[in-house]
Structures are given as C-alpha cells and as structure tokens.
Amino acid sequence: MIVGERKPLSEIFDMIGEAKKILIVGCKGCVTVCNAGGSKEVGILASIVRLARKKEGAPIEVDEMTLERQCDPEYIETLADRIGDYDLILSMACSIGPQYIAGRFPEARVFPALNTTFMGGSLEHGVWAEFCQACGDCKIHLFGGFCPVARCSKSLFNGPCGGSSGGKCEIDKNVDCVWHLIVTKLMEQGELDRLNQVKPLKNWLTSRDGGPRKIVREDLKL
C-alpha cells in the first residue's frame, strides 16, 4: 500500500492561513489502513484545527468527509455540489487525492495534509517500512525475493557493498542491509551461486526516469 504520514501541524496551519470555512477530505484506501488519513484521522485533525482557532479567537468552520477513494474520478465527483462552499480543501489522501481534486475543480484551492512517504507495509503495530519503488520491471525473484532497488540505499545489483555491517546498512544502524538478507536467504537455500554472475545494467525506462507512466488496458475500456 501507499504509506503516508500527517504533516506537522505547523505546516498545516500555515496552509489554512486565515480561511474561515474548510473541508477536510479523507480517503478509505491505503491511508486508512496505515492510520494516516481515514475518517478517524480526519476527525482528529478537524478537532485540533477547530480548537486551535477557537483558542486564538478566530473560529473556523471545519467540515469532514471521507471518500471511498481519492484516486478515482467517480468518487471525486461526489465533491461537486459542495466544493464551492469552502475557502480551501485539505486532502488527507496520498498526494494523488489532492491532485485529482485540483484537476477536477479548477476553482478549488487544494492542500495536502499528508506527506506521501513510500510504498510498503507494516512490520508491527505502528511501524511501516518501504518495500517497493515502482521501477516497473520487477526482478525480486533474482534476489531471493527481496528488492535491492527500493531497499538498498545505493540500489546496488551486485551487493552487498563494503559498508554492510552486522546485517545493517552503513547509512544507519536501524536500517537493514537488504543485501545481507539476500545473501543469507540464498545461502540457506543453497543457491548462493545464483549471485555469481554480474547482474546486467538495469533498464530504467520503465521507472520514473523514463517519464510519467501510464497503463492503458484496452480490454477494460468502456
């Protein structure tokens, strides 16, 4: 899933500025699962904003709404009849949500309340980690099922580098060295020789480097 994190409140208050009526829009997709932008988090942020502004003597009207998804035109459309009522819209989806809203409603002023952090999963309650960089050409089967593109700090294809120490990465001892995991796994499986060949240069055309990407499925088009 896409993992997000709420921006610092100071940044959110800067975005809100002197607005008098705002709408906070959550998303029931990934950001609900990672506890960053679902209806619960929308409610919490709305209360914080209302209270803070009341304390300042500048009360603000904050409405709440949570869409099924913010990455689908049909759900964005449900904002159509009320979007004009607000000074600004604060989206608690990943950055896709505010971009959809801004694209659909040119007159709306839309701000992101989250930082879209990475594609990953939860390790334990309250902890998430990055697993994928969407390079568009998955090769994890060559690496024991681990991704060196997203999980090696240098995206090495022929690691581990000389900075691997005790299973940790040289950049931070709290970061696992994915190459340590790869080597350990292949060793356990008795397939270490699969690493003997120099891995060829990667084709980054399918990644962000090749420009913004798009998938067209003719079989699904109406």
Place this chain on the structure above:
Amino acid sequence: MKSGSNLEKVLTAGHFAVTGECGPPRSADGSKVRDKAKYLKGYVDSVNVTDNQTSVVRLSSLAGVLLLQQEGVEANMQMVCRDRNRIAIQSDILGAAALGVKNLLCLSGDHQRFGDHPESKNVYDLDSIQLIQTVKMMRDEHRLISGQEMEEGSEPRLFIGAAVNPFADPFEYRVHRLAKKIAAGVDFVQTQCIYNMPKFREYMRQAHDMGLTEKVFVLAGITPMKSLGMANYMKKSVPGMDVPDEVIARLRGVDKKKYAEEGIKIAVEQMQEMKEIPGVAGVHLMAIEWEHMVPEIMEKTGFLPRPQV
C-alpha cells in the same frame, strides 16, 4: 569583471558579440575538437562546448573546453543537470575553474530518452535555475551549497550563462522565466535557434519593456539550414522549434544544389537584423556539424574582425 573571460569583456565593452558552438566526438579522439578549433579561432568571441547534447555520449564538455583553449580558442563550458547530482556539479565547477574555464552555460539538459542510452537513470537533483543560483553563490559568496566557505581568491570565477527558448509554450510565460533566470544570477543567455523573427521581436519587446535587457546580455541563436530536409525535420520533429512556412518556402524556391547557400544567406540576414533589435547583445551561431562554414558565414555578416579587448 566577474570572470575576466573574453566573452564578458566583449559584451561589457558594448560590442555585438558572436559565440560559436562545437560538439565533441563520440570517442576519445581529441583531434576532432582541435580540427574544429581552426574554423572558429578569430571568427567568434567564445565557443560553447556541448555537454552530451541530445543525451548522446560524447567526450566531456570539460575536456572539449580544455582542448579548444589549448588551441587558443576561448570556450564556454555547457553543463547539464541530467547526469550529475549537486556533489558532482559543484566538484566539476571547482575543477573546471581551476583548469582555466571562465564561462559556464547552465542547462537542465535534454531527457535521456532522446539519446543513445534511453534506459539510463536521470538525476536532475538541481534544475537549470538552481544551477545558476549555485554557481553565483560559489562565485560571489564563496560558499558551497553545504555552507562550506572558500577562501577569498579560491572561488570559481565564472561568467554565468543560460539558455532560453522564446518559442516554447506557453509563450506568455517565457519572458517571466527569463526574469527568473536573471533573478537567480545569470549574466548572459543564448536563445534557441530562431527562425520566426516576428515572434522573436515580440519576445524581445516584452523583455525590453520589463527592463530585463538591461540586466542580462541576450545572444540570439542562429543555426543555418543545411538542406530542405533539415528545415522540415526541425519544423516537424524538434520540440520547441518554430520554423515558419516562409522559411521552408524560401528554401524550396531555390535549386536543390543551392539549399545550403540559401540557408547561409538566411542566417547572415538574420544575424544582421539581430544587431538592430533593441536588447540583443549578440548572436550565438550554432553551425551544427558545419563548423567549417563559420569563417564564410562570418565574412558575409561583416562582423569581422572580432574585437580585441
């Protein structure tokens, strides 16, 4: 003087400057660059050396600049943001200045999909405007991006250039982007190849009205058409290039054997017209893989001999 380069001296003295361009070879054969120097020496004030233009791997612009300068031709090193992060950018700037480079043209760079290694990663850690700002900071504030300071006298003394394309869209915004480059600290700009003279005049009028031409030297880009095929290709296939139908028609109107001659005639006329446009400080003559025609073109413009400053 910011850099003391010949280009800076010529422009500052108020002369109508002429810069040339030299593309390095796709090999380690430095003699190719030295050969091109013969056609440029004494005919132009400074020569751009391209940095892997169109994302095709070539001998580095720094090496090309040094080869030209060894032949007595002042060069203008092009630097793109596509292939280097801020560490490499600053390091290359320091190295280039230490080796005698005095002009640096700051570019974002063509996307690598256009080149011979479309599958490569791109960097774009900085964009061209941030690069301008960085070079200016290094030169005038003696600081690196990190805040690390350089002793007085050890900073890179560079005349800072950039490219502008008056013909890209949206047209109304183009002059504002020029203003942004000026605010970032650019000293001179060279434009995309110009064929649509009325549109360029309009761009210059806007720049002049905004007071921009007093703050930056604008060198108008000129590329002579070698053939009708080249003109058609540039019209249809080169993004951000504006080749009016009249230019195509004029080439088509001459005998096939005289396309090149007519192309040069058009370029010479344009260069002479540029001299009369308010705010145009010079021309940037990009005779692409046609460097040996530069002497003839320059003879015809009447812009010779070049000023000694």
